[in-house]
Amino acid sequence: MSAPRWIAMPIAALVLVCGVVGVQLANGGGTYEPLRPADPCVARQVTSRADGIDGLTERLVLLGIDGAACRLHVSREALTLELAQADEPTDAQIDALRSGLHTAVRRMKADGSLPPASALVDEALESSDLNDLLKTLIRALPDSVIDSALKTDDVLTRAIDDLDLRALLADVDDQQALEKRVEVAVTGAVKDSLEARVRDLA
Amino acid sequence: MRRAKAPLLILTVALVLADSAVVTLALPDILRHLDASVGQVAWVLIAYNLVLGLTAVPAAMAFTRAQPRIFSAAGIAVFAGSSAMCAVAGSIDVLIAARCVQAVGGALALVGCLELLVAQQGERRGVTSWVTAGVVGTALGPVAGGLLTQAISWQAIFVVQVPIAVLAVPAALAVRALPTVVPDRHRPATRANLTLALMSAALTAALFLLVLLLVQGWGRSPATAAVTVSVVPVAAIAARPLARLFLPPAEVEIAVGCFLVAGGLLGLALPPSASLAWTIAPQALVGLGLGLTVDRLTSAAMEMRLPRAHHAGWTIGARHVGVVVGLAILTPVFTADLRDAQVPAQQAITSLVLDAPLKPEDKIAVAESLGNELSGQRDQVPDLHSAFATLRLDPGERPAAARLERDLNAQVERAATRAFRDSFLIGAGLALAALLTLVPLRRRRPS
Incomplete structure (x- = not known):
């Protein structure tokens, strides 16, 4: 005795559902989510x-x-x-x-x-308020002299210690104020670093 | 008028049932135009279904004591008048009140039109026309509403109903139908109505959530969403001829329909991207399921049961209470999930902005602009375009900014899609619960 024709209907439905869901999953359907941090x-x-x-x-x-x-x-x-x-x-x-x-x-x-300190000197001098004569003198120094006198990591470490991070975060949408605060901290750090270097030499 | 009587009555039945979901795609426009909250605007949909569900049985009870043509014409006239009131509503409260009146008129019209169609076309053809009009109206409602909203305005949805309903009033009055005094012989078909209620809840999930996902989640226009969801009615119409190839018993057809709706909702819960193409096959499954179940269940709940109007009332009640139950379960789930999706979406956006190939000052400007936009669009899927449109960038930076905007929108779409997943899965669960109601209960044999 052959099975009734309607048996094919649930089978076709099962194949359709499995096919559709299978294709969705095979193409990343279960993982279409926002980027995870x-x-x-x-x-x-x-x-x-x-x-x-x-x-x-x-x-x-x-x-x-x-x-x-x-x-x-x-x-x-x-x-x-x-x-x-x-x-x-x-x-x-x-x-x-x-x-x-x-x-x-x-x-x-x-x-x-x-980067070595010499790679940053020109840019730092452009935005600093030192007098022109001093800027010219510093620019005339050979890179090796600058790099031996100033270590980038030392300057940065001192600048980070000096920075008022709370004020810096408050000024994050004010580009000028932000630059000013960083400049003050970096200038102070350069001065401190040079003084420490001189002290070490003495 | 003689030839137009039956088509006008059939059209009225389709209109009343289409109204169940016709405003789904218009909700964002109504929200903006009437300055309403999300909660209030949801009541434009809920109120109609709730009142229709609750008044269908009392309307059917009252019908047996009334002149069919007067009863039907009065219902259609109330429906027409309240549709006009919806179109001119100036506040959300007036619109919700008008929708309640519209549902009362709709309940009277549905019960009345059934008897008038039977009087006009004979028992079998009349009931079939009534049932089919309901299925087509339910399936086409969101599509028609979306297209009218996009092409004209949300008010147009209600305006177009008025002339059809106004013409149906004399059509109803012209039908000669005598009051049928039949004793209340049969109990309501509990199982068929329960299955119908659960399927209506599941189908609400499919139609309501899908249009929300397309418009709110994926930012598609109401017209695009309307064209996309038209797959459901097309598949629903194709279901019957396809089923005839297999000659299945009614229970098998209904069970297969429930399973197809569950499968379609599972597919909608798992799209691999925000491309509309990925919704087509799952929607086709839902449409086939809709076509196989709703008319079969409605017929099963009414077949050989008298008085016919009472049992029609029970099926209308079951369907619309099912819609309200579906909305009541799903609305809090997906609104909470949308809220919860904000954190991962914001984190994904932050990650992309931090790593964007833009100059530091441009990154800060983008972040600031996005922050302003996101804080102004709380509890909604954000539109990021205006954040980028107001930016002043170097021409050289614009391609990178455009790429970033595309990537951020993709993250928003991912978050919105993920937020709808649980609701679609609950909808699939409702369809499976409907399938379970079909399992025959064994009676204990007396020992």
Whole structure:
């Protein structure tokens, strides 16, 4: 006795449903979700479209946020959003950021991506308010002299220590105020670094 | 008028049932135009279905004591008048009130039109016309509403109903139908009505959530969404001729229909991208399921049961209470999921902006602009375009910014799609629950 014709109907329905759902799943249907934040404790490559001091600052900040997020056990995206949305960053966030920036300087020094001080001098002098004679004298110095007198990592470490990160975050949407604060911190750090060098020589 | 009587009555039945979901695609426009909240605007949909579901049985009870043509004409006239009131409503409260009156008129019209169609076309053909008009109206409602909203305005949805209903009033009055005094012999078909209610809830998930996903989640226009969801009615119409190839018993056809709707909803829960093409096959499954179940279940709930109007009332009640239950279950789930989707979406956006190949000052400008846009669009799927449109960038940076905008929109679409997943899965669960109601219960034999 043959099976009734209608038996083919549920079978066809089963094949259709399995086919449609199978094709959806095979093409990534179950995983069509927003990008998941990466683990901030795993080192990542950061790049910048900017050159010179801007590029260096951007790479430092990106690595610094990673380090801070790792310390705080949150993703760098969550930390960035918290810092952007909160009225006032917490002490723990400020400490983590400073520590993250220090770690970033050490990492960049270790992987050789930190430029020598001589590569940044021209750009730094352009935006500084030193008198023209002094700027000309410094520009006349050979790179080797500048690089032996100023270590980029030392200057950056001192600048990070001097920076008022709370005020810096408050000024993040004011480009001029931001640059001014960084310039003051870097100039102070250069002076401190030179003084320390002279003290060591003495 | 003689020839036009039956078509006008059939059209009225289709209109009343199309109204169940006709405003789905117009809700965003109504929200903006009447300055309403999301919660209020949802009541434009809920109120109609709730009142229609609750008044269908009392209307059917009242019908047996009335002159059929007067009763039907009065219902259609109330439906026409309240449709006009919906079109001119100046506030959300007036619109919701008008929708309630429209549902009362619709309940009277549906019950009345059934008897008039039977009087006009005979028992079998009349009931078939009534049932088919309901299925076609339900399936075409969102499509018609979307196209009218896009082409003219949301008010046009209600305006076009008025002349059809006005013409149907004399058509109803012209039908010679005597009051049928039949004793209440049969109990309502509980199982068929329960299955119908669960299937209506599942189909609400399919139609209501899909149009919301297309318009709100994927940013498509109401017209595009309307054309896309037209796959459902096309497949529903194709279902009957296809089923005839297999000559299945009614229960098998209904079970297969429930399974196809569940499968289609599962497919809609798992699209591999925000491309409209990925919704076509799942929608076809839903449409085939709709075509196989709703008319069969409606017929099963009414077949050989008298008085016919009472049992028609029960099926209308079951369908629309099912729609309300579906909305009541799904609305809080997907609104909560949409809210929860904001965090992963914001984090994905932040990640892309941080790593974007833009100059640092441009990144800060983009972040600031996005922040302003996102904070102004709380509890909605954000439109990021205006954040980029207001940016002042170097011409050299624009290709990278355009790429970033595309990537960010893709993340928003991913987050919105993920937010709808659980609701579609609940819809699939409702269709499977409908399938379970078909399992025959064994009676314990006395020992």
